[in-house]
Amino acid sequence: MENNMTTTDNGKTASIISYFTIIGWLIAYFAMHKDNKTELGSYQLRQTLLLNIIAIVLGWGVSFILGILIVTTGILSLVYISHLVQLAIFIIWIIGLIGAINGQKKPMPIIGEKAQTMFDSI
Template identity: 35%
Template sequence: MENQTVNEGKTTAIISYITWIGTLIAFIMNTNKKNSFASFHIRQMIGLSLFSLANSFVIGQFAGYWVTGAIGMGLFVLWIIGFIGAIQGEEKRVPLIGDLFQDWFKGIA
Protein backbone atom coordinates (compact mmCIF):
# COMPACT_ATOMS: atom_id res chain seq x y z
CA MET A 1 0.00 0.00 0.00
CA GLU A 2 1.22 3.48 -0.79
CA ASN A 3 2.61 5.51 2.06
CA GLN A 4 0.41 8.49 1.14
CA THR A 5 -2.76 6.37 1.28
CA VAL A 6 -1.80 5.07 4.71
CA ASN A 7 -1.01 8.55 6.03
CA GLU A 8 -4.29 9.99 4.74
CA GLY A 9 -6.40 7.17 6.22
CA LYS A 10 -4.52 6.50 9.44
CA THR A 11 -6.57 8.84 11.65
CA THR A 12 -9.84 7.44 10.34
CA ALA A 13 -8.58 3.88 10.82
CA ILE A 14 -7.61 4.58 14.43
CA ILE A 15 -10.95 6.26 15.16
CA SER A 16 -12.76 3.18 13.84
CA TYR A 17 -11.40 1.14 16.77
CA ILE A 18 -12.87 3.44 19.43
CA THR A 19 -16.10 1.54 20.19
CA TRP A 20 -18.97 1.20 17.72
CA ILE A 21 -19.50 4.97 17.85
CA GLY A 22 -15.96 5.47 16.55
CA THR A 23 -16.66 2.96 13.82
CA LEU A 24 -19.75 4.92 12.79
CA ILE A 25 -17.83 8.21 12.84
CA ALA A 26 -14.99 6.68 10.80
CA PHE A 27 -17.50 5.29 8.30
CA ILE A 28 -19.03 8.75 7.86
CA MET A 29 -15.58 10.36 7.57
CA ASN A 30 -14.67 7.83 4.87
CA THR A 31 -17.78 8.28 2.73
CA ASN A 32 -16.71 11.47 0.94
CA LYS A 33 -13.14 10.58 0.12
CA LYS A 34 -12.74 6.81 0.09
CA ASN A 35 -9.45 5.63 1.51
CA SER A 36 -8.63 1.94 1.09
CA PHE A 37 -6.56 1.78 4.30
CA ALA A 38 -9.35 3.30 6.40
CA SER A 39 -11.95 1.09 4.68
CA PHE A 40 -9.91 -2.01 5.54
CA HIS A 41 -9.87 -1.17 9.25
CA ILE A 42 -13.52 -0.08 9.28
CA ARG A 43 -14.48 -3.50 7.87
CA GLN A 44 -12.36 -5.23 10.53
CA MET A 45 -14.04 -3.28 13.31
CA ILE A 46 -17.56 -3.78 11.93
CA GLY A 47 -16.92 -7.53 12.07
CA LEU A 48 -15.49 -7.40 15.60
CA SER A 49 -18.42 -5.27 16.78
CA LEU A 50 -20.98 -7.66 15.32
CA PHE A 51 -19.22 -10.67 16.84
CA SER A 52 -19.15 -8.87 20.19
CA LEU A 53 -22.89 -8.17 20.00
CA ALA A 54 -23.57 -11.79 19.07
CA ASN A 55 -21.41 -12.91 21.97
CA SER A 56 -23.24 -10.67 24.43
CA PHE A 57 -26.80 -11.37 23.37
CA VAL A 58 -26.92 -14.72 21.58
CA ILE A 59 -24.12 -16.79 23.08
CA GLY A 60 -24.64 -15.21 26.49
CA GLN A 61 -28.22 -16.48 26.59
CA PHE A 62 -27.25 -20.10 26.07
CA ALA A 63 -23.64 -20.69 27.10
CA GLY A 64 -23.30 -18.82 30.36
CA TYR A 65 -20.92 -16.28 31.80
CA TRP A 66 -17.70 -18.29 31.58
CA VAL A 67 -17.99 -19.05 27.88
CA THR A 68 -19.18 -15.53 27.08
CA GLY A 69 -16.30 -14.08 29.10
CA ALA A 70 -13.72 -16.29 27.39
CA ILE A 71 -15.01 -15.37 23.95
CA GLY A 72 -15.09 -11.71 25.00
CA MET A 73 -11.44 -11.87 26.06
CA GLY A 74 -10.57 -13.45 22.71
CA LEU A 75 -12.38 -10.68 20.88
CA PHE A 76 -10.54 -8.10 22.99
CA VAL A 77 -7.20 -9.63 21.94
CA LEU A 78 -8.30 -9.48 18.29
CA TRP A 79 -9.31 -5.83 18.81
CA ILE A 80 -5.83 -5.05 20.19
CA ILE A 81 -4.20 -6.71 17.16
CA GLY A 82 -6.33 -4.65 14.76
CA PHE A 83 -5.78 -1.43 16.71
CA ILE A 84 -2.01 -1.90 16.75
CA GLY A 85 -2.11 -2.57 13.01
CA ALA A 86 -3.95 0.71 12.44
CA ILE A 87 -1.46 2.62 14.58
CA GLN A 88 1.50 1.06 12.76
CA GLY A 89 -0.03 1.76 9.35
CA GLU A 90 -0.42 -1.90 8.40
CA GLU A 91 -3.33 -3.78 6.88
CA LYS A 92 -3.04 -6.53 9.45
CA ARG A 93 -6.05 -8.84 9.36
CA VAL A 94 -7.21 -10.11 12.71
CA PRO A 95 -6.36 -13.82 13.03
CA LEU A 96 -8.93 -16.48 12.14
CA ILE A 97 -11.78 -14.19 11.07
CA GLY A 98 -10.20 -11.11 9.44
CA ASP A 99 -10.42 -12.58 5.95
CA LEU A 100 -14.13 -13.24 6.47
CA PHE A 101 -14.73 -9.64 7.54
CA GLN A 102 -13.02 -8.31 4.42
CA ASP A 103 -15.13 -10.61 2.24
CA TRP A 104 -18.47 -10.12 4.04
CA PHE A 105 -18.26 -6.34 4.28
CA LYS A 106 -16.46 -5.50 1.02
CA GLY A 107 -19.41 -3.42 -0.18
CA ILE A 108 -19.83 -1.45 3.03
CA ALA A 109 -16.74 0.69 3.46
Protein backbone atom coordinates in the same frame (compact mmCIF):
# COMPACT_ATOMS: atom_id res chain seq x y z
CA MET B 1 3.26 15.01 -2.35
CA GLU B 2 1.63 16.81 0.56
CA ASN B 3 -1.91 15.76 -0.46
CA ASN B 4 -0.83 12.11 -0.62
CA MET B 5 0.49 12.31 2.94
CA THR B 6 -2.73 13.91 4.17
CA THR B 7 -4.77 11.14 2.53
CA THR B 8 -2.65 8.48 4.22
CA ASP B 9 -3.00 10.22 7.59
CA ASN B 10 -6.78 10.49 7.17
CA GLY B 11 -7.01 6.81 6.38
CA LYS B 12 -4.94 5.98 9.44
CA THR B 13 -6.98 8.24 11.71
CA ALA B 14 -10.27 6.77 10.47
CA SER B 15 -8.79 3.30 10.92
CA ILE B 16 -7.86 3.92 14.53
CA ILE B 17 -11.14 5.63 15.46
CA SER B 18 -13.14 2.77 13.97
CA TYR B 19 -11.79 0.45 16.67
CA PHE B 20 -13.56 2.30 19.48
CA THR B 21 -17.06 0.80 19.64
CA ILE B 22 -19.73 0.93 17.00
CA ILE B 23 -20.06 4.68 17.62
CA GLY B 24 -16.39 5.14 16.74
CA TRP B 25 -16.96 3.09 13.61
CA LEU B 26 -19.90 5.27 12.59
CA ILE B 27 -17.87 8.45 13.15
CA ALA B 28 -14.91 7.05 11.22
CA TYR B 29 -17.08 5.96 8.31
CA PHE B 30 -19.47 8.89 7.92
CA ALA B 31 -17.28 11.79 9.07
CA MET B 32 -13.87 10.72 7.80
CA HIS B 33 -14.04 7.94 5.23
CA LYS B 34 -17.19 8.25 3.17
CA ASP B 35 -16.08 11.31 1.18
CA ASN B 36 -12.31 10.63 1.38
CA LYS B 37 -11.91 6.89 0.86
CA THR B 38 -8.49 5.36 1.37
CA GLU B 39 -7.35 1.79 0.93
CA LEU B 40 -6.20 1.56 4.57
CA GLY B 41 -9.41 3.10 5.88
CA SER B 42 -11.57 0.71 3.85
CA TYR B 43 -9.54 -2.28 4.98
CA GLN B 44 -9.73 -1.44 8.68
CA LEU B 45 -13.39 -0.34 8.56
CA ARG B 46 -14.38 -3.69 7.06
CA GLN B 47 -12.57 -5.54 9.84
CA THR B 48 -13.94 -3.46 12.67
CA LEU B 49 -17.50 -3.68 11.33
CA LEU B 50 -17.37 -7.47 11.41
CA LEU B 51 -15.67 -7.44 14.82
CA ASN B 52 -18.38 -5.17 16.25
CA ILE B 53 -21.14 -7.35 14.82
CA ILE B 54 -19.54 -10.51 16.21
CA ALA B 55 -18.94 -8.91 19.62
CA ILE B 56 -22.57 -7.80 19.89
CA VAL B 57 -24.06 -11.08 18.68
CA LEU B 58 -21.75 -13.23 20.80
CA GLY B 59 -22.20 -10.98 23.81
CA TRP B 60 -25.97 -11.26 23.70
CA GLY B 61 -26.06 -14.89 22.59
CA VAL B 62 -23.53 -16.24 25.08
CA SER B 63 -25.07 -14.23 27.91
CA PHE B 64 -28.55 -15.48 27.06
CA ILE B 65 -27.54 -19.14 26.75
CA LEU B 66 -25.34 -19.06 29.85
CA GLY B 67 -28.07 -17.28 31.78
CA ILE B 68 -30.47 -20.09 31.00
CA LEU B 69 -27.86 -22.73 31.87
CA ILE B 70 -26.96 -21.04 35.14
CA VAL B 71 -30.61 -20.73 36.17
CA THR B 72 -31.41 -24.35 35.26
CA THR B 73 -28.23 -25.98 36.58
CA GLY B 74 -27.17 -23.58 39.31
CA ILE B 75 -23.56 -23.81 38.16
CA LEU B 76 -22.32 -20.24 38.53
CA SER B 77 -18.87 -21.08 37.22
CA LEU B 78 -20.35 -21.14 33.70
CA VAL B 79 -19.88 -17.35 33.79
CA TYR B 80 -16.19 -18.00 33.04
CA ILE B 81 -17.15 -19.11 29.52
CA SER B 82 -18.47 -15.61 28.90
CA HIS B 83 -15.22 -14.17 30.18
CA LEU B 84 -13.21 -16.39 27.82
CA VAL B 85 -15.29 -15.23 24.84
CA GLN B 86 -14.80 -11.59 25.86
CA LEU B 87 -11.05 -12.15 26.30
CA ALA B 88 -10.78 -13.71 22.83
CA ILE B 89 -12.60 -10.75 21.26
CA PHE B 90 -10.39 -8.33 23.19
CA ILE B 91 -7.20 -10.04 21.97
CA ILE B 92 -8.43 -9.91 18.37
CA TRP B 93 -9.31 -6.22 18.89
CA ILE B 94 -5.84 -5.42 20.25
CA ILE B 95 -4.14 -7.14 17.30
CA GLY B 96 -6.29 -5.17 14.85
CA LEU B 97 -5.77 -1.88 16.69
CA ILE B 98 -1.99 -2.33 16.66
CA GLY B 99 -2.17 -2.88 12.89
CA ALA B 100 -4.25 0.28 12.47
CA ILE B 101 -1.87 2.33 14.62
CA ASN B 102 1.05 1.09 12.53
CA GLY B 103 -0.84 1.90 9.31
CA GLN B 104 -0.78 -1.73 8.20
CA LYS B 105 -3.35 -3.76 6.33
CA LYS B 106 -2.87 -6.75 8.60
CA PRO B 107 -5.84 -9.11 8.93
CA MET B 108 -7.25 -9.83 12.36
CA PRO B 109 -7.04 -13.48 13.40
CA ILE B 110 -10.04 -15.60 12.43
CA ILE B 111 -12.20 -12.76 11.00
CA GLY B 112 -9.89 -10.48 9.01
CA GLU B 113 -10.01 -12.16 5.62
CA LYS B 114 -13.74 -12.90 5.90
CA ALA B 115 -14.46 -9.23 6.61
CA GLN B 116 -12.71 -8.20 3.40
CA THR B 117 -15.02 -10.33 1.29
CA MET B 118 -18.22 -9.73 3.27
CA PHE B 119 -18.04 -5.93 3.20
CA ASP B 120 -16.16 -5.30 -0.04
CA SER B 121 -18.37 -2.28 -0.84
CA ILE B 122 -16.92 -0.23 2.04
